[in-house]
Amino acid sequence: MAFEKRAETKLVEVPSPNKIPERDIGYAPILEVAHLGIDFGGLTAVDDFNIAIGRTEIAGLIGPNGAGKTTVFNLLTKVYEPTRGTIMLDGKSTHGMNTVQVNRAGIARTFQNIRLFDKLTVEDNVRIGLSNHMNYNTFEGVFRLPAYWKEEKKAHERALELLSIFDMQDLANVPAGSLPYGAQRRLEIVRALATEPKLLLLDEPAAGMNPSETADLMENIRKIRDEFQIAVMLIEHDMSLVMNLCEGIAVLNFGKIIAKGTPSEIQNNPEVIEAYLGKQKEG
Amino acid sequence: MKKLTMKKATLQNFTNYGIILLFFLICGPLNDVGGFMTRSLEGQLVPICVYIVMAVSLNLVVGISGELSLGHAGFMSIGAFSGAVVAGVMQNAVQSEPLRLLVAVVVGAILAAVFGFLIGIPVLRLRGDYLAIVTLAFGEIIKNIFNCLYVAYDSNGLQVAFLSSSDIHLEDTGRFLINGPQGATGQDKTATFFAGILLVMFTLVVVQNLIRSRTGRAIMAIRDNRIAAEACGLNATRYKMIAFVIAAALAGAAGALYGQNFAAVTPSKFDFNTSILVLVFVVFGGMGNITGSIVAAALLTVLPELLREFQDYRMLIYAIVLILVMIATNNPLIRGWIEQAAAWVKKLFTKKSTEKEAGNDGI
Numbered sequence: 001m002a003f004e005k006r007a008e009t010k011l012v013e014v015p016s017p018n019k020i021p022e023r024d025i026g027y028a029p030i031l032e033v034a035h036l037g038i039d040f041g042g043l044t045a046v047d048d049f050n051i052a053i054g055r056t057e058i059a060g061l062i063g064p065n066g067a068g069k070t071t072v073f074n075l076l077t078k079v080y081e082p083t084r085g086t087i088m089l090d091g092k093s094t095h096g097m098n099t100v101q102v103n104r105a106g107i108a109r110t111f112q113n114i115r116l117f118d119k120l121t122v123e124d125n126v127r128i129g130l131s132n133h134m135n136y137n138t139f140e141g142v143f144r145l146p147a148y149w150k151e152e153k154k155a156h157e158r159a160l161e162l163l164s165i166f167d168m169q170d171l172a173n174v175p176a177g178s179l180p181y182g183a184q185r186r187l188e189i190v191r192a193l194a195t196e197p198k199l200l201l202l203d204e205p206a207a208g209m210n211p212s213e214t215a216d217l218m219e220n221i222r223k224i225r226d227e228f229q230i231a232v233m234l235i236e237h238d239m240s241l242v243m244n245l246c247e248g249i250a251v252l253n254f255g256k257i258i259a260k261g262t263p264s265e266i267q268n269n270p271e272v273i274e275a276y277l278g279k280q281k282e283g
Numbered sequence: 284m285k286k287l288t289m290k291k292a293t294l295q296n297f298t299n300y301g302i303i304l305l306f307f308l309i310c311g312p313l314n315d316v317g318g319f320m321t322r323s324l325e326g327q328l329v330p331i332c333v334y335i336v337m338a339v340s341l342n343l344v345v346g347i348s349g350e351l352s353l354g355h356a357g358f359m360s361i362g363a364f365s366g367a368v369v370a371g372v373m374q375n376a377v378q379s380e381p382l383r384l385l386v387a388v389v390v391g392a393i394l395a396a397v398f399g400f401l402i403g404i405p406v407l408r409l410r411g412d413y414l415a416i417v418t419l420a421f422g423e424i425i426k427n428i429f430n431c432l433y434v435a436y437d438s439n440g441l442q443v444a445f446l447s448s449s450d451i452h453l454e455d456t457g458r459f460l461i462n463g464p465q466g467a468t469g470q471d472k473t474a475t476f477f478a479g480i481l482l483v484m485f486t487l488v489v490v491q492n493l494i495r496s497r498t499g500r501a502i503m504a505i506r507d508n509r510i511a512a513e514a515c516g517l518n519a520t521r522y523k524m525i526a527f528v529i530a531a532a533l534a535g536a537a538g539a540l541y542g543q544n545f546a547a548v549t550p551s552k553f554d555f556n557t558s559i560l561v562l563v564f565v566v567f568g569g570m571g572n573i574t575g576s577i578v579a580a581a582l583l584t585v586l587p588e589l590l591r592e593f594q595d596y597r598m599l600i601y602a603i604v605l606i607l608v609m610i611a612t613n614n615p616l617i618r619g620w621i622e623q624a625a626a627w628v629k630k631l632f633t634k635k636s637t638e639k640e641a642g643n644d645g646i
């Protein structure tokens with residue numbers, strides 16, 4: 001079974017102050033964030049964060065350590081409640097939604113510090129992602145009525161299919177906690193995909209991977225975008241991955257966006273070079 | 284490889300059904316013939332079943348869902364006393380004893396589930412060990428309520444009084460079903476070992492199938508990593524509630540069976556000590572380990588009886604055994620040894636089974 005393809009997107013420029021960069025499409029953006037901010041006590045971790053992401057865009061969020069990148073993800077997924085600002089997902093505000101509702105509305109994510117269900121198998125981790133798309137209730141499950149068997153079989157096949165994106169189907173019965181680091185990161189992506197998101201947030205997906213793993217990952221992220229026709233936003237310190245993969249990039253420093261643009265624009269932005277890339281080159 | 288592990292999961296389920304079946308096949312006939320078992324041991328058969336249900340259901344909360352409950356006996360008492368009232372009302376009207384028992388057990392389960400739900404609403408949405416505190420209070424409060432509760436039945440119907448029985452005026456044919464601190468009295472003892480085994484089997488079906496359904500996976504996912512589970516769209520409060528209510532219902536059913544096993548049951552039977560005892564079964568058998576809960580509940584229920592000869596020392600021995608086991612399972616060093624030993628045994632085992640597989644393939 002091939003993944004369902006949505007209609008090809010047409011590239012038409014739509015002017016918007018939030019777009020990174022101004023590319024995309026005859027559609028409204030999938031995500032539109034305005035003036036987003038959060039304070040932790042006296043510390044303003046994120047402030048006046050504006051961004052818009054196209055329906056099938058791969059966007060990058062970069063910045064030095066402690067800039068507030070993960071905090072942005074936590075705000076988008078309502079792990080933290082924003083102090084200020086609005087988040088529009090697919091044209092609808094996520095105001096008042098919690099983490100669970102935001103996921104159901106279409107945002108899935110991975111975590112910088114991997115959060116798998118270690119004791120459960122790889123396949124069960126994916127099935128947990130599929131959980132809300134399985135059509136039987138607790139009673140049918142406890143007494144193993146026909147709906148249970150049918151839906152579990154479907155979920156099993158779907159889980160293997162999703163795992164096969166990263167060639168992990170043979171690891172289906174291994175406890176997730178016993179996987180090597182890179183495989184755990186890939187499993188987190190599969191689990192997030194299983195929830196059928198419209199927007200996939202990846203927090204440092206290449207961290208701890210070797211160059212060849214990183215190259216594969218890049219290919220696969222592109223493949224996921226193409227096959228599922230979803231938007232991807234990723235945080236990454238690996239500049240070659242970001243510059244090669246992302247179509248639009250936003251740079252965060254001390255909780256504020258200091259630049260938005262295409263990879264070449266970002267690479268040539270003096271403020272970025274000073275705040276971020278300059279430091280990288282030294283190191 | 285895949286088939287092997289799938290089999291392992293089902294094997295585990297059927298091991299537990301097998302243990303209970305074996306228990307029934309051995310103890311049932313011995314019990315009927317008589318003479319083989321001491322009277323005290325014979326009297327333990329139904330309580331053993333009851334405590335297995337209690338332990339397995341508490342394991343669903345403590346081991347599978349990862350919430351601490353210190354009032355499991357409270358649900359048991361709700362089952363016992365609501366069951367007593369229902370059975371008492373039916374005593375003359377319904378001939379069939381099994382039917383009376385069944386209705387008592389079902390009503391006990393439903394009522395306990397309702398209480399579980401009511402407790403869960405405010406508590407399970409909070410993060411942290413609030414459930415432990417609230418269930419602890421619940422267990423004590425419900426015990427004291429039953430201590431002050433008087434329910435009587437005559438041809439005019441049910442009469443209920445609180446604090447004092449003087450408000451109740453009974454006809455000559457009427458009698459008290461619940462009599463304050465004396466609890467449920469004058470019962471028919473409709474519980475049988477067979478009914479106990481059926482309830483244990485039912486409990487195992489419910490809990491084991493639940494664990495291997497999407498609901499059970501969600502419950503364990505929330506236990507292991509709540510934020511990740513929520514990011515996958517799983518409503519933590521809802522799934523914790525499902526686990527807690529099912530456990531409460533099973534405890535209510537066990538309580539009703541327990542109540543129907545004796546002519547009289549007092550509220551003090553279901554106190555904090557009983558809740559802790561069941562928790563000890565769960566910890567002793569291993570968190571989340573259903574087989575462990577079964578074995579621990581059965582052993583620790585009969586152990587005090589077996590040690591009766593050492594009358595004066597039996598609680599001491601009992602305590603020492605428990606402490607040793609707790610130390611052994613909680614001390615990282617000793618646990619390391621145990622895990623090493625377990626891994627070694629496992630390795631031996633899997634080697635054998637893969638060899639077998641290969642052999643089969645060859646054929």
Ligand SMILES: Nc1ncnc2c1ncn2[C@@H]1O[C@H](COP(=O)(O)OP(=O)(O)OP(=O)(O)O)[C@@H](O)[C@H]1O
Pocket residue numbers: 040043045063064065066067068069070071072112
């Ligand atoms: N829950 C919290 N309470 C208080 N301060 C917080 C909290 N979460 C994040 N912060 C602070 O917000 C700032 C941004 O942190 P964040 O984790 O978003 O950085 P980051 O850009 O993801 O960094 P890195 O590249 O190291 O992952 C840091 O100063 C951090 O200490």
Ligand SMILES: [Mg+2]
Pocket residue numbers: 069070071112
């Ligand atoms: Mg971060």
